[in-house]
Amino acid sequence: MYNSRIAGMGAYVPENVVTNDDLSKMMDTNDAWIQERTGIQERRHIKDGDGNTTAVMGVKAAKIALERAKMTAQDIDMIVFATLSPDYYFPGCGVQVQEMLEMRTVPALDVRNQCSGFVYALSTADQFIKTGMYKNILVIGSENHSGGLDMTTRGRSVSVIFGDGAGAAVLTREEDNGKGILSTHLHSEGKHALELSLKGPSTMEWVPELIEKDPQEDIPYYPYMNGQFVFKNAVVRFAEVIQEGLAQNKLTAADIDMLIPHQANLRISQFVQKQFKLNDDIVYNNIQKYGNTTAASIPIALTEAWEEGKIKEGDTVVLAAFGSGFTWASAIIKW
Structure with missing residues (x-):
């Protein structure tokens, strides 16, 4: 292997x-x-x-x-x-x-x-x-x-x-x-799928049906998010999946050199940072500049952290994400 x-x-x-x-x-x-x-x-x-x-x-x-x-x-x-x-x-x-x-x-x-x-x-x-x-x-x-x-x-x-x-x-x-991607951890919980979703147009609701809807009501071709519910689930799942990756590799939070969380909300990142008692220079956030870029957020942040010299050879880098689905995941990397 x-x-x-x-x-x-x-x-x-x-x-x-x-x-x-x-x-x-x-x-x-x-x-x-x-x-x-x-x-x-x-x-x-x-x-x-x-x-x-x-x-x-x-x-x-x-x-x-x-x-x-x-x-x-x-x-x-x-x-x-x-x-x-x-x-x-x-x-x-x-x-x-x-x-x-x-x-x-x-x-x-x-x-x-x-x-x-x-x-x-x-x-x-x-x-x-x-x-x-x-x-x-x-x-x-x-x-x-x-x-x-x-x-x-x-x-x-x-x-x-x-x-x-x-x-x-x-x-x-x-x-x-001993180098590279040491492990990845993937999860989902479909019962909450519609708490963060975009339902149409889709095979369940095609464009002609959408056009007939009252524009004053919720429009299914715009995203819907139950913000507080998503936040509460996110902070729990972020912590769980990060801990899962650390445990599999016999690591602790003290071994993390750089955590790159999905840039969903700065408050979520700060909450997770506090849970793991990590210093500001160990958690990389750039949501202030770019907002939430969904699937692009981690690779943009990872690229910038490396460009700024915050990730060096031999560092333990942790990636973690949570979002629609609900799905969540982490990766443990030895740089």
């Missing part, structure tokens, strides 16, 4: 910055209200004419990751693409990346696990490498939220949270079993 390790990372966010004050001009909200509840100060949104889509942003992040891994697209044996906001209902973004990067006819797998998507995708790629089936796998998390948000007062509780962006990692074979 091999291990897999991250050979290169990259991130991309649109240039268009949307501040809390910008949002206050579209809906009844303000900077203090948003920061108090989420910690977010600004986010990036795709702008008409900038050429960005979920797949395009994924490709931009992937090119940076490939360059840093000292590889070309022709070295990649598989693509795993995580998103809840694909360019099309079908096909998925994975094959678009394969075409845009002019790759060989490698397999492309799309993962639909929302905020846990990148860790699920990383785990999937890790298993393919561990078994020896593939050597180099490109893992991408990318989201275009801004095009599907209710930017009115009615939708403010959700719309102020989300931003657009992409992150990517190139995984490669590592023969030293």
Whole structure:
């Protein structure tokens, strides 16, 4: 059995910055209200004419990751693409990346696990490498939220949270079993699926049926979130899945050199940090700048933490996520 390790990372966010004050001009909200509840100060949104889509942003992040891994697209044996906001209902973004990067006819797998998507995708790629089936796998998390948000007062509780962006990692074979991804841990609890969901359009409710709905009522083609319920479940599951990973590898919280939590809400990250008694310099947060970019949040944060020199060779890095499904996951990495 091999291990897999991250050979290169990259991130991309649109240039268009949307501040809390910008949002206050579209809906009844303000900077203090948003920061108090989420910690977010600004986010990036795709702008008409900038050429960005979920797949395009994924490709931009992937090119940076490939360059840093000292590889070309022709070295990649598989693509795993995580998103809840694909360019099309079908096909998925994975094959678009394969075409845009002019790759060989490698397999492309799309993962639909929302905020846990990148860790699920990383785990999937890790298993393919561990078994020896593939050597180099490109893992991408990318989201275009801004095009599907209710930017009115009615939708403010959700719309102020989300931003657009992409992150990517190139995984490669590592023969030293003491390095790379040591373990991953995946969970779900489907009975809460609709507490954080977007129900239409879907095969249960197609576009003509949606058009006939009263626009003053809840509209199923905008995201719904039971915020307090999600928060309460998130802090519990974050702690559980981090502890699960530490225990499997005979580690404790004192062994963590860097925790990269999914950037769902700064208050959630701070709560988890307090539970594990971690110093500020051991927990990386960038939700203040980008908002919640769902499947892209962990790879963007991981890339930035590495770029800033906060992750070094030999460090124990922990990734953890919780989101719609409910799904949650963690990864323990020896850098």
